[in-house]
Amino acid sequence: MIRFENVRKNFGDTEVIKGLNLEINDNELVVLIGPSGCGKTTSLKMINRLIEPTSGKIYINDQDALKLSPIELRRNIGYVIQQIGLFPHMTVGENIGLVPTLKSWPKDKRDKRTKELLELVSMPPDDYMDRYPSELSGGQQQRIGVARALATNPDVILMDEPFSALDPITRRQLQDELFNIQEELKKTIVFVTHDMNEALKLGDRICIMRDGQVLQFDTPENLLRHPDHGFVETFIGKDRIWQKPEYVRVEDIMIHNPIKAIPKRTLTQAMEIMSGSGVDSLMVVDEKDKLLGIATAGDIRDKWDKAKRLDQVYKRDVLSVHPGDSIVDVLKMMAQNDIGYIPVSDDEGTLKGLITRSSLVKVLGEKYLG
Amino acid sequence: MAVLNEYISFIIERSDQLLTLTGEHIYLTLIAVVIAIAIGVPLGILITRVKKLSGFVIGLANALQAMPSLAMLGFMIPILGIGSRPSIVMIFLYSLLPIIKNTYIGLSNVDESMLEAGKGMGMTGGQLMRMVQLPLALPVIMGGIRISAVTAVGLTTLAALIGAGGLGQLIYRGISMVNNKMIIAGAIPAMILALLVDFVLSLMEKAVTPKGLRK
Numbered sequence: 333m334i335r336f337e338n339v340r341k342n343f344g345d346t347e348v349i350k351g352l353n354l355e356i357n358d359n360e361l362v363v364l365i366g367p368s369g370c371g372k373t374t375s376l377k378m379i380n381r382l383i384e385p386t387s388g389k390i391y392i393n394d395q396d397a398l399k400l401s402p403i404e405l406r407r408n409i410g411y412v413i414q415q416i417g418l419f420p421h422m423t424v425g426e427n428i429g430l431v432p433t434l435k436s437w438p439k440d441k442r443d444k445r446t447k448e449l450l451e452l453v454s455m456p457p458d459d460y461m462d463r464y465p466s467e468l469s470g471g472q473q474q475r476i477g478v479a480r481a482l483a484t485n486p487d488v489i490l491m492d493e494p495f496s497a498l499d500p501i502t503r504r505q506l507q508d509e510l511f512n513i514q515e516e517l518k519k520t521i522v523f524v525t526h527d528m529n530e531a532l533k534l535g536d537r538i539c540i541m542r543d544g545q546v547l548q549f550d551t552p553e554n555l556l557r558h559p560d561h562g563f564v565e566t567f568i569g570k571d572r573i574w575q576k577p578e579y580v581r582v583e584d585i586m587i588h589n590p591i592k593a594i595p596k597r598t599l600t601q602a603m604e605i606m607s608g609s610g611v612d613s614l615m616v617v618d619e620k621d622k623l624l625g626i627a628t629a630g631d632i633r634d635k636w637d638k639a640k641r642l643d644q645v646y647k648r649d650v651l652s653v654h655p656g657d658s659i660v661d662v663l664k665m666m667a668q669n670d671i672g673y674i675p676v677s678d679d680e681g682t683l684k685g686l687i688t689r690s691s692l693v694k695v696l697g698e699k700y701l702g
Numbered sequence: 703m704a705v706l707n708e709y710i711s712f713i714i715e716r717s718d719q720l721l722t723l724t725g726e727h728i729y730l731t732l733i734a735v736v737i738a739i740a741i742g743v744p745l746g747i748l749i750t751r752v753k754k755l756s757g758f759v760i761g762l763a764n765a766l767q768a769m770p771s772l773a774m775l776g777f778m779i780p781i782l783g784i785g786s787r788p789s790i791v792m793i794f795l796y797s798l799l800p801i802i803k804n805t806y807i808g809l810s811n812v813d814e815s816m817l818e819a820g821k822g823m824g825m826t827g828g829q830l831m832r833m834v835q836l837p838l839a840l841p842v843i844m845g846g847i848r849i850s851a852v853t854a855v856g857l858t859t860l861a862a863l864i865g866a867g868g869l870g871q872l873i874y875r876g877i878s879m880v881n882n883k884m885i886i887a888g889a890i891p892a893m894i895l896a897l898l899v900d901f902v903l904s905l906m907e908k909a910v911t912p913k914g915l916r917k
Contacts, residue, residue, distance in 0.1 A: 421912030
């Protein structure tokens, strides 16, 4: 765990970090993001003491980082820097084996680890061990950068805009690879970026900073759903949630006041209600709005009899979804069962709303087509 | 053609003397340049790490180089007398500037991101210098040594003025005796020596360029 306690940093007269309090849990990838000059990189570099705080405390696994030897501290923290962090005069193998060399590992142990890591980043050791960084593409170089940070299997890894210099396709690839590596290794990673897409894609939690302060620190989902007013909202982009359909929930797109009727209604009344509201189905509910089933105009016509009541014709055991369900699941459900309606009910079974094909098309159309 | 033959026979007549003088010349140059490297490179490293000193040290080396070499030789005599010692000191002082300057420039120009990467991975100051800065700056430092050495070969001809020998001896004697053959017999080997030193050091400059940086 990494903990910032009231950390401040001045460069000359300007205060760049204004009382930072932050707690980063074990095995969590936290993204620091914000406009340039917000203090995200400064905060990162205070963790391995490349920058010393002016006041305040930083704890790493409950140890006061400022009381540890900076050399030892840095050797135990992986560090991936922007662009060309590889040493051009060292081979790929030497670059990856650097921290092990500094820690005086025996050569065979170092070589074994280097090979393991090259495999991990999908670069065959026999082909790449003895190459020089200048012979590699940008994406390959940064793969080596990541491998190098993992060399001594540190618990904590700091990444300072590691993919910002790569072309979009390579960047996406490396993000995916990092994501997979993190799934497997579960390190504590602090990742600085200015790219919101990258943050949403990688972060378990995202810390949005401005002017040396934390504005909001939360999971991607909560940031998208409940961004703080003002800067955070604009920074994330107001409609960003629609680019992440898995975060869009049923309650965001459902019809809130579906047309409903109780089972005692006669079929004539039911037809009247439908035609009055311009719909072709009714949610059948009890007196307490508990969902019982659905009656469509088709069902009623098929079994038409003036004397019959709704409870003799409506479909029971209908599929329903929860307001908190993801829209992706709903779409799948509708496609698999080939249905045009899904009522929405809460845990108690109370009817909350309705999703229909046409309501989906309408809402999604508004969002994506403007 | 006749002139050339005359010259060649002049050289053959004095080949023993010429060889001795060339030997002395190389000896004086070599000692002075080796001392200049031994002092200049560490001094360059020092002023990279203690930036405050850099203005003073480079300024001093600049001033030394700006001083007329003949005058410097004159100043040496009351302190160190005549002979090879004051000559070596004079050549050494002149060789210092390019070595200090190139060491300083080479080390200072190592990319900031390299230093940060090294530091961030837990290198000590010494390790950073040895494993990152020096290897990356080596070609530039070698360039400084090359300039120094070539200049030193020329300067060493002055050493003959205070009795330290070397190829300058033939040149000065040639001047006082108005003997062009003798002047040429001293000057041409000195030139060849300078070109040879330049060539050998240019090869070394390439050899010390880290493999990963060679084009």
